[in-house]
Amino acid sequence: xxxxxxxxxxxxxxxxxxxxxxxxxxxxxxxxxxxxxxxxxxxxxxxxxxxxxxxxxxxxxxxxxxxxxxxxxxxxxxxxxxxxxxxxxxxxxxxxxxxxxxxxxxxxxxxxxxxxxxxxxxxxxxxxxxxxxxxxxxxxxxxxxxxxxxxxxxxxxxxxxxxxxxxxxxxxxxxxxxxxxxxxxxxxxxxxxxxxxxxxxxxxxxxxxxxxxxxxxxxxxxxxxxxxxxxxxxxxxxxxxxxxxxxxxxxxxxxxxxxxxxxxxxxxxxxxxxxxxxxxxxxxxxxxxxxxxxxxxxxxxxxxxxxxxxxxxxxxxxxxxxxxxxxxxxxxxxx
Numbered sequence: 404x405x406x407x408x409x410x411x412x413x414x415x416x417x418x419x420x421x422x423x424x425x426x427x428x429x430x431x432x433x434x435x436x437x438x439x440x441x442x443x444x445x446x447x448x449x450x451x452x453x454x455x456x457x458x459x460x461x462x463x464x465x466x467x468x469x470x471x472x473x474x475x476x477x478x479x480x481x482x483x484x485x486x487x488x489x490x491x492x493x494x495x496x497x498x499x500x501x502x503x504x505x506x507x508x509x510x511x512x513x514x515x516x517x518x519x520x521x522x523x524x525x526x527x528x529x530x531x532x533x534x535x536x537x538x539x540x541x542x543x544x545x546x547x548x549x550x551x552x553x554x555x556x557x558x559x560x561x562x563x564x565x566x567x568x569x570x571x572x573x574x575x576x577x578x579x580x581x582x583x584x585x586x587x588x589x590x591x592x593x594x595x596x597x598x599x600x601x602x603x604x605x606x607x608x609x610x611x612x613x614x615x616x617x618x619x620x621x622x623x624x625x626x627x628x629x630x631x632x633x634x635x636x637x638x639x640x641x642x643x644x645x646x647x648x649x650x651x652x653x654x655x656x657x658x659x660x661x662x663x664x665x666x667x668x669x670x671x672x673x674x675x676x677x678x679x680x681x682x683x684x685x686x687x688x689x690x691x692x693x694x695x696x697x698x699x700x701x702x703x704x705x706x707x708x709x710x711x712x713x714x715x716x717x718x719x720x721x722x723x724x725x726x727x728x729x730x731x732x733x734x735x736x737x738x
């Protein structure tokens with residue numbers, strides 16, 4: 404009895420094309436000593452790049468021929484112009500082409516694959532057979548009848564539906580509904596690389612697990628009684644360190660106390676100086692007040708003396724005047 408399983412696709416060479424191309428390269432001045440090395444360095448930059456002129460991706464190059472014996476410099480340009488001929492192996496996918504790819508990511512809307520480990524491809528859910536149902540818990544497509552699985556690392560044969568290209572890359576959209584397509588194997592290396600990338604970027608829970616508790620660290624740091632001589636040496640060295648640290652703390656405390664006492668004495672001396680300055684200022688004020696009082700008293704005494712003299716003078720003048728008048732009267736009478 405013949406098996407009814409589809410004959411799955413094996414890669415063929417009709418998607419690759421060998422092309423001989425003439426190129427004009429502009430080598431930088433640092434390649435003046437070795438034009439061959441400079442030419443290879445320029446061609447290495449074209450590998451796995453999409454070229455619109457070739458309508459495909461350059462996979463490799465070989466059979467390089469320098470058509471010019473000498474490099475040319477044009478005008479004031481520092482670059483070296485050189486003409487070569489080279490053969491390129493070009494990958495040219497087209498609609499309807501059957502390819503093999505390895506699943507790199509699975510979601511509820513599509514499957515992402517890599518073709519030849521380089522070129523990206525995707526299969527939307529509408530292009531996956533209806534027998535496959537997406538399992539959200541396991542993040543994979545599972546077939547109801549045979550329980551076949553499409554997960555990371557699964558090798559799939561698919562048909563090219565569309566090819567889109569940008570400046571340097573192309574993307575392929577595939578289909579699995581054809582009878583010649585399906586699951587053809589499993590790549591363990593792909594699953595290992597995916598697990599490694601997931602473990603490399605841990606989640607919050609993993610970070611919490613990686614950070615041990617302080618209590619565990621303390622218990623791990625304190626050795627048990629039944630320890631080896633090396634642990635006892637470590638303990639003694641730790642004790643010595645603790646004693647040294649305590650001594651240093653005591654010394655620092657005593658220094659701080661002496662500093663504080665000196666600061667207090669300085670403050671006391673400053674306060675005494677200020678009080679002495681205040682007392683001296685008060686004594687000077689009192690002296691000035693006393694001098695002012697004495698000057699006032701002396702001035703009042705002088706004023707009183709002068710007033711007494713003036714009064715005595717006036718009285719003497721009055722008496723002399725009265726005497727003169729009496730003398731005059733006497734003379735008149737005598738006459």
